[in-house]
Amino acid sequence: MKVNKIIYFSIAFTVVLAAALLNFSIKSPNDGALYFSAADFFLENKFLADPTRTFEDSVRAFPTTQIAIVFYLIFLKSISQNYWIIIYCVIFALIWSNLFCKLIYFSKKNFSQNNNLYIFLPLIIFFNYDYIVSASSFYNELFYYPFLIFSFLKIHNSLQKNKNIFDKSFLFSTFLLLGVTFRLQHMVFLGTLALYFLYFKEFKNFFKISFFILFSILIIFVIQKFLLAADSTNIINFVDGKPVLADMNTHWLDKFILILENQILQLNPELLFKNLKVQLALFNNFLNLPKIIDYNLPNNFRNFPEFIYGSISFLVILLTFLSLRKSRFQKFKIILLIYIFLTSIFLFLLTDHSSRYFLLVNFCVLFFLFDSIYKFKFKINFKWFSFLSAVYLLVIIYYGYNFFKNKSAQSKNTYNLNSILRDFDKHKSKTYSNNSIFITRYRYNVYWVTKKPAYLVWEFFDVNFKVSQNKNIKFYYVGDKRDLKNYQHKIKKIEDFSYSKYKSKNFSIWRLYF
């Protein structure tokens, strides 16, 4: 057992370290750049803000209440500025070596009667592209994903032994209490447990979980209040081509409601139909399919990749129903089903998606999948194991190939963008004048490479355009110049300012003259 743990630790450590180091060479951690830079900003200024949008004269609030990872990074960086990444990877590997042991035990115990496919359960859970990237890019999923799985295992164990879920539950309760600071989606998990307890008339537990729900809501409000207090601007959001502004003296609660209202206002029938199609990703994320096929399904299954994507998803849904017909683990299956259902509703109401949002249901879907096939009699040998693993890894390799070719399903030009920015940064010897301002929709990438804040296109042209009157300021636009078409009348001249071989006719770093 000990030897196994060391092997799992080594694998997890190597994988996350290698992936994390890619952030400093060929890729950018996207949202991770926000968390990472916010931690640095906090260590320097002793308050939390969004440094990717904070200019000298205007501080922007940290844009989300999911702040746990920032404080974790602050903690690590205050221990060691130079070696924090090693500690980061060690803690990750410790968590996963333990979880791996538990998952193998769990999988073997429940799914190994007639076949040895059970070995794939922990592998698929760990080697998920979205998870590896999230964990190595300093996202909250680093902790939330494994601790959610720990919680599911704990619930399953309690149900099997007919024990109360809250027995010997210090870690579990801590997760229930603080999970919302990692992912807002945690409310789905709390809601699932509440509905479950209500359904089975476990009122004592229902009140307990209600306390956790109320406490989580309170945490969200308190964090929101403190975050908004740091903001020194009147910018709220951007809806239907118009900026949403609020007076700086507006009460934080009103600002919060305004943000919420605007989120809801953005929902329209077209978006809701798209969100309906997006739900299929819940059932195939464990195969990494949303990384290589656009989960928005713009062609409505009418091309081959989307047809395959749909077929696989419906097959998984079918197997989920088959599993539900089986009598074992009924209570646990109800919990998993409620969780998938509530996650689906939660995601349906979002205006924007990322494939990692579907990550959290992987355990649930895989549980149903393995449960539906556990009776199949066959043993796979090493050759088959290698073949199936290779097929699984092929998806990641294919995604990697597309990343370098700038053809990935969700984000085109990502590799080029990072390369152009790195080329620019390198050939300026990281020298930036105080009077240079970046305008881009890729502000996390820009900040990650240049350490300079940036305006979003609408933020600059619709709200802060008066800055353009200052003739001493140099304005750089990073991205596709066609995205500026609505603002052409405000721009005198656009000049290509990059020498990178990765730039193209439209996609580059542009100097804007007003």
Place this chain on the structure above:
Amino acid sequence: MIKINKFFVLIISIFICVLLIEITLRVKGIGSNNIVYYSSNYYGYYQIPDQKITRRGNLISLDKYGNRNSKKNTLENSSLIFLGDSITYGGSVVSNNETFSYLVANKMNLNYLNISSNGWGIPNIINFLEFHNLYKKNSTYILTCINDCYFRNLRKIEQNFFSSKKDYLAINVLLRYLIFNILKKSYSVDHEIISEKLDNLKTANISVNILNNFKKKLDSLNSKLIIIHSPNKERMKDLIINQSNNEKYSRKSILRIFSNYDLELVEISDHFKEKEIENFAHFFVDSVHLSKMGHKIYADIIFKLLNES
């Protein structure tokens, strides 16, 4: 028998180690393929004439005087004479036909001479011209130098890591390099006796004075001297931030000395476009030496300067 075997193994091991080091060095571009120099009491040193090597994929071809230009070019048929240190020489970063001297002359459809050498100071350059009597009427002399060029005074071959004959083993180059650096350390300036700053300033004064006399001589021949200051990366960084935070005192002190004479120093960096300043590292391979793109941009600027004048 055992003793022989051990000795044999030892010899083989040493041989393999030496071989591996030799291969590694050659892969890194160190080896027999280097330009060799001769020593001169009057102008320090220069490239031995008639050499032709290809290093790092770039051709270095020297004429019968050791100048880096076509063998067909002579003082008689050339009206552009480029002078300088390693910046003008170009090193193994560029081929002959990629040096800015070649590019300018090619654009102007004129013959040229590239009289330059790595590590030269102003006295080296002017003494070389005097020694070989390379003064010519109705011509343009273009001197391109970095800050250091003014502080070097008359450099001797021993002060640089040069060879006077071909090294056939790369490992030999490595050993010589190590010894060179050990000796160099033991010759370092004693700061208690000589103030480095004052020493440099006085040397720069001498250099500019030499240039002033050189210009007078050229004026009397109806020839023209253009003195170009080639920036280092610190200067370029300053241009980006519009301040002088990065640069050491050297450039400013040279400018001050120049202001005492009737000499114009052309800051080539002032002719860079903003896009070029912002991406300046594309034009340099290290803190001072030019890349192929750097030679090209220098050629464009010098061509423009020549046309304007």
